[in-house]
Every structure is written in C-alpha cells, then in structure tokens.
Amino acid sequence: MKIIILDDSLTIRMIIESFLEELGVDEDEIYSFGEGSKALGFIKNSGADIVFSDINMPDMSGFEFAELVFKIAPKLQRTFFAISGSENRESYQKMKNIGVHHFMKKPIKLGYFKHFILPEIVRVRLKDI
Numbered sequence: 212m213k214i215i216i217l218d219d220s221l222t223i224r225m226i227i228e229s230f231l232e233e234l235g236v237d238e239d240e241i242y243s244f245g246e247g248s249k250a251l252g253f254i255k256n257s258g259a260d261i262v263f264s265d266i267n268m269p270d271m272s273g274f275e276f277a278e279l280v281f282k283i284a285p286k287l288q289r290t291f292f293a294i295s296g297s298e299n300r301e302s303y304q305k306m307k308n309i310g311v312h313h314f315m316k317k318p319i320k321l322g323y324f325k326h327f328i329l330p331e332i333v334r335v336r337l338k339d340i
Contacts, residue, residue, distance in 0.1 A: 217250040218265040247271030
C-alpha cells in the first residue's frame, strides 16, 4: 500500500502519519510531501492507493494537484481526501467538480479520521490479497 500525504505543514503531515500508524499502516507505506510537484512525481513513478492533499499550498494548489493526479490515475478519485483549514464552500464545490468526494477540516479529529479512512485502508488491503 502507498499512502501519499501532501501538506505544506509538517505538523499536519505528522498528525496524519500518526493517525495512520494507529490504524495499523506501516511507516514504510506512508509517503509525506511538502510540495505538490514532488508528490505528483512520486505518483507518476510509483503509484498510490490513498492520497491526502491540502487544498491551499504555496507551490501548487490542491485543485491543480487533484486535476493532474486524476489524469494519471483516475481510480484515485475514490480515495483522494482534500484537507482544508477553512470551510470555504466554493473551494469544496470546486474540488467536487474536479472529482474529489472526501473532505477533512483541520484540525483533523482522530474519531472522524478513523471513521472515513479505515474502510478505505481495508478495501485497498483486501484488493492486494
């Protein structure tokens, strides 16, 4: 399994990593990036199963990142989670129009995270068996 975390905040990336590890994801299955171009390059070369992406980033917006990811791997629309520090409905609608179905608001709560992520982890793992 390959899980991508894209956020310009190291703190947010570390929180998501710790939540994933608490759900039984191995450290070597988590790939953390602070820049969209680096995460995109990784996905092009190595693929991904689940993606977490901040909507607002300095080098590449979450909108641009999602559009490019879905061109490379349309199947990721099901397991792409957009993360935002605000509840800007316009941003959420724009992400939905691109094909994103899952959203998380910062600060991310562990209970909410488990509820939405665990089924996707199980689904990906079962597919790999």
